[in-house]
Amino acid sequence: MGRLPVRSERHVDLNLLSVRITSNLEEFDGYAYFSRDAPAGREPDHEIVCVDLERDHFDPADLDRLRDRTLRATRFRSGYYLNHIFGEPAYLFTDGRRSVVLGRRLERTIWPYFVKRLLTEFAVDHGYLHLKAAGFTLDDGSATLLAGPNGGGKTVFLTQACLNGARFLTNTHMLVRDGEAHAVPSAVRVRPSPQFAELIARRALTPHLESGDFVAAPELLFPGAPRDRGRVRTVVVTDYSPDRPRAFERISAEQAGLFLGLFSDGVVNYGLKDDLLAHHRGDLDAFTASLAAMRRQLADLVGSARCYRANVDMLDASVRAEVLAELSSAGRPAAAPARR
Numbered sequence: 001m002g003r004l005p006v007r008s009e010r011h012v013d014l015n016l017l018s019v020r021i022t023s024n025l026e027e028f029d030g031y032a033y034f035s036r037d038a039p040a041g042r043e044p045d046h047e048i049v050c051v052d053l054e055r056d057h058f059d060p061a062d063l064d065r066l067r068d069r070t071l072r073a074t075r076f077r078s079g080y081y082l083n084h085i086f087g088e089p090a091y092l093f094t095d096g097r098r099s100v101v102l103g104r105r106l107e108r109t110i111w112p113y114f115v116k117r118l119l120t121e122f123a124v125d126h127g128y129l130h131l132k133a134a135g136f137t138l139d140d141g142s143a144t145l146l147a148g149p150n151g152g153g154k155t156v157f158l159t160q161a162c163l164n165g166a167r168f169l170t171n172t173h174m175l176v177r178d179g180e181a182h183a184v185p186s187a188v189r190v191r192p193s194p195q196f197a198e199l200i201a202r203r204a205l206t207p208h209l210e211s212g213d214f215v216a217a218p219e220l221l222f223p224g225a226p227r228d229r230g231r232v233r234t235v236v237v238t239d240y241s242p243d244r245p246r247a248f249e250r251i252s253a254e255q256a257g258l259f260l261g262l263f264s265d266g267v268v269n270y271g272l273k274d275d276l277l278a279h280h281r282g283d284l285d286a287f288t289a290s291l292a293a294m295r296r297q298l299a300d301l302v303g304s305a306r307c308y309r310a311n312v313d314m315l316d317a318s319v320r321a322e323v324l325a326e327l328s329s330a331g332r333p334a335a336a337p338a339r340r
Helices: 029-033 060-066 071-077 107-126 154-162 194-201 253-263 266-270 273-279 284-303 317-329
Strands: 008-013 018-023 046-052 080-082 091-095 098-103 129-132 134-137 143-147 167-170 173-177 180-183 188-190 214-216 229-238 247-250 306-311
Touching: 008 029, 018 029, 018 107, 029 107, 046 107, 060 091, 071 080, 071 091, 071 273, 080 107, 098 107, 107 129, 107 173, 107 266, 107 273, 107 284, 129 143, 129 266, 129 284, 134 154, 134 229, 143 154, 143 253, 154 167, 154 188, 154 229, 154 317, 167 173, 167 180, 173 284, 229 253, 229 284, 247 317, 253 266, 253 284, 253 306, 266 273, 273 284
Parallel strands: 018 046, 046 098, 143 229, 229 306
Antiparallel strands: 008 018, 091 098, 129 173, 134 143, 134 167, 173 180, 180 229, 188 214, 247 306
């Protein structure tokens, strides 16, 4: 391919790891997903190079000859990136800790694919569990993990908790080891609402790339500095529906584990099994050992936490106060779980 053009770059901090992203565009929309830059002098754990073919030309025959021969690279050539994420056909090249992608509108590959894959690979290489989950910490530093289906109310639950005394931990991803949740800093997607009307009016929030929502660093949205870590004391499965009876009630660790295994496990939820197998170079023993380790970690996590199911309207002040009081008391002798 020869030397790749670089006209902008950003070295982003994901807490336990960092990634340098470069682009041949002076302004690259893929940077908007990230809320924090890596400290000066820190070496990146991975590099992602994005080359927009509208700006610089490369011979398609050369690109097709040199690209990866993995299943993911083949899917990129069809414009399928991950799960429901589609875009322009792209060429994917991987060389150790460096990934190169050439195509158009490549911001659609950064957070939707590369971040998820890199977090999963980092997790299996360093003994962590990668979860799709939101989370916040309470006064004592303990963490509440929020999991649920898309549209199940995780973001509303998180936002309302952080606007009412909790500290923001993470919005979408976390890495967990030995019961400790480590945040993955990112921009937060927020819907237009009275809480953020003033910020929206003065254009302090960035419009989301593909919707009428907005994205912003959590420091801009919530009082108090975000936390980077917290010991998981409670797990809440959120699935809000006003058409069903309202409840905030205990569930078993087994129920929570089964749910998180489908809705939060990074490999399962994002369809990364082929990428993980490729990361292990097709070694079945290493691949299955990683899967077994993740299963044990998930069982240990829910087994050591108090687990709840939540069908509550966190915009209702009285309900919100009751729920947050129950979460604050979890792990100490207390009355039966609140119900509403």
